[in-house]
Amino acid sequence: xxxxxxxxxxxxxxxxxxxxxxxxxxxxxxxxxxxxxxxxxxxxxxxxxxxxxxxxxxxxxxxxxxxxxxxxxxxxxxxxxxxxxxxxxxxxxxxxxxxxxxxxxxxxxxxxxxxxxxxxxxxxxxxxxxxxxxxxxxxxxxxxxxxxxxxxxxxxxxxxxxxxxxxxxxxxxxxxxxxxxxxxxxxxxxxxxxxxxxxxxxxxxxxxxxxxxxxxxxxxxxxxxxxxxxxxxxxxxxxxxxxxxxxxxxxxxxxxxx
Ligand SMILES: Nc1ncnc2c1ncn2[C@@H]1O[C@H](COP(=O)(O)OP(=O)(O)OP(=O)(O)O)[C@@H](O)[C@H]1O
Numbered sequence: 450x451x452x453x454x455x456x457x458x459x460x461x462x463x464x465x466x467x468x469x470x471x472x473x474x475x476x477x478x479x480x481x482x483x484x485x486x487x488x489x490x491x492x493x494x495x496x497x498x499x500x501x502x503x504x505x506x507x508x509x510x511x512x513x514x515x516x517x518x519x520x521x522x523x524x525x526x527x528x529x530x531x532x533x534x535x536x537x538x539x540x541x542x543x544x545x546x547x548x549x550x551x552x553x554x555x556x557x558x559x560x561x562x563x564x565x566x567x568x569x570x571x572x573x574x575x576x577x578x579x580x581x582x583x584x585x586x587x588x589x590x591x592x593x594x595x596x597x598x599x600x601x602x603x604x605x606x607x608x609x610x611x612x613x614x615x616x617x618x619x620x621x622x623x624x625x626x627x628x629x630x631x632x633x634x635x636x637x638x639x640x641x642x643x644x645x646x647x648x649x650x651x652x653x654x655x656x657x658x659x660x661x662x663x664x665x666x667x668x669x670x671x672x673x674x675x676x677x678x679x680x681x682x683x684x685x686x687x688x689x690x691x692x693x694x695x696x697x698x699x700x701x702x703x704x705x706x707x
Contacts, residue, residue, distance in 0.1 A: 453515055455480050455621060455653050456501070461510035463496050469677040470496030474510070476672065476682065480620070483647055483654045485664035485685065487700070488674035494657040495625060497674070501655060502542055502623045503532055517620075537567040541614030541622035545629040547606035551598045551613065557584060558594040560613050568617050583612040587642060604635040608642065615646060622647075624656040628663060640666050661704050665689055673697045 454477035463470035471493035478484055486494045499505040501512060503524050513521045544550040551560050561580040570576055581591045587608035598606050614622060628636040644667055647654055658664055664671050664685055672682040681694045692698045
């Protein structure tokens, strides 16, 4: 791990009019680290994730990102073109609903290839070969390369969305309930796949989930949110095995009783 954080978040708040989305959130994310954001519905997880990924403009606070050249940059002061380039290349965003992160009416190969073209790859043969490699990697048969994602199952679509995001070797991936809409056996396989890829690629990731089992399996560290604020954070095993806040204790015990 590097001795500089990849992301430095200071006092991020987001208000929707008078309604609080999230409030005074601060943390650092380190290279290779996976952070889970957990909490009940409406606690502010998605709002925070969208602020971090610059999909929403925070009301106050700063988010700094360490670029590949080592410079820390304030994301709010980045130009639109630069920010879009960052989103297409150095970052990934995996949506809960794969249809939000895929182009449903172009082929699986093109969905993956498009991201490669965004980083300057122009050679059709190379693009197709790399797309095929990535389909294999996410356990989609290469014979499906010319099929559109609308002909895929939910699990396959989600794996394709992951391939599309990872093909450019991003350093940071945001995931919003990545296994949310899938049935339990499909979820388990997908989680295994994500865990393997995050480890092999030494990715940093921020994963929003309401499922503590997902946090346990994927994350090194977790933050528990309630009413827009982070009420507890720490190493995942510590928070889950020895929760300090009454609310976290309740969350953990309600899961264990299921
Ligand atoms: N576009 C919006 N306009 C107004 N209020 C919003 C908007 N989006 C979210 N909120 C409010 O912000 C608060 C946090 O919502 P958010 O969606 O971030 O929670 P969450 O923890 O991600 O919930 P869930 O798990 O149900 O997705 C809630 O009170 C919600 O009603």
